[in-house]
Amino acid sequence: MSEQKISEAIHTLKHAGVRITPQRHAILEHLIQSMSHPTADEIYKALEGKFPNMSVATVYNNLRMFKEVGLVKELTYGDASSRFDCVTTEHYHVICDLCGKIVDFHYPGLDEVESLAESVTGFKIARHRMEIYGVCPDCQTKH
Amino acid sequence: MSEQKISEAIHTLKHAGVRITPQRHAILEHLIQSMSHPTADEIYKALEGKFPNMSVATVYNNLRMFKEVGLVKELTYGDASSRFDCVTTEHYHVICDLCGKIVDFHYPGLDEVESLAESVTGFKIARHRMEIYGVCPDCQTKH
DNA sequence: TATTACTTTATAATCGTTACAATTAGTTTA
DNA sequence: TAAACTAATTGTAACGATTATAAAGTAATA
Secondary structure, three states: OHHHHHHHHHHHHHHOOOOOOHHHHHHHHHHHHOOOOOEHHHHHHHHOOOOOOOOHHHHHHHHHHHHHHOOEEEEOOOOOOOEEEEOOOOOEEEEEOOOOOEEEEOOOOOHHHHHHHHHHHOOEEEEEEEEEEEEOHHHHHHO | OHHHHHHHHHHHHHHOOOOOOHHHHHHHHHHHHOOOOOEHHHHHHHHOOOOOOOOHHHHHHHHHHHHHHOOEEEEOOOOOOOEEEEOOOOOEEEEEOOOOOEEEEOOOOOHHHHHHHHHHHOOEEEEEEEEEEEEOHHHHHHO
16 A cells, blocks of 8 residues: 555655655655645645644755656646646546546557657657546535 | 638627727737747737737736637646637647647547546546647757 | 726736755765 | 765745736727
């Protein structure tokens, strides 16, 4: 379960020559254990009990670091804050238009979209992103 | 050509009870004629010759308005500025990782993705977005 | 023409994020 | 284990995109 994911992640970090500070450990743990896709601020608030002196900058610094090492993906949605997602397997996100909830959605990679785009545009395609928007079950019953 | 698109758009606006001010007309014209997907600031700069006193707020206000009427779509990419795209037909965007160029890409709607997401997650799906990233031909030759 | 509502303008404010310099704390070496 | 080295954290200032606000201007309407 998540214990194992955490130690795997820590191993990855050590291998990349990164020190394991208490703050880092806590941010990582929170990212892995929370099944949601928290914003930097949510992580900050969640940990301020344990680390009353932690700076927001630390959260951002480490999230950037995790991203560079490949542990985490940043989900960017326009003006709103970025959300951060622990990379496990490839998946897409389904997002509720009303409450903002994000649900993981597995779908076989759209390789043919990439190859078609490559041949049509002449780009050397590296990746794609897709999000699906709608209203979640909770919000459907409430409205 | 674009003359016709402009008058169509103006008709849509009038029908929605919106006054056609010179600034509005110019912003609309720029959006339709420029084949790119400009940011609010690019529009602002492009028009400051004609309208030395125009405020950025005017650009933002009108872009929001155009969006509400359905003339324009906002493309949001994380921290960077939003880009604005005149709605003509459904299409996706291919984006260069190096220079940021955006190219339109037509692909048959991924209806099956939406319907699968709907059945798997219980969401009532309304739409999706997809972007494809890579390196454009120009940047490929330069690097 | 007077009234009304809508627009624009200029500027201040907001919010997420990053830069910076000073301090603190892991890690390594002796 | 202690000194030395380097990376990480902290607090705060700064930044940039966007929005809010209030005052002034402009079009439409009676």
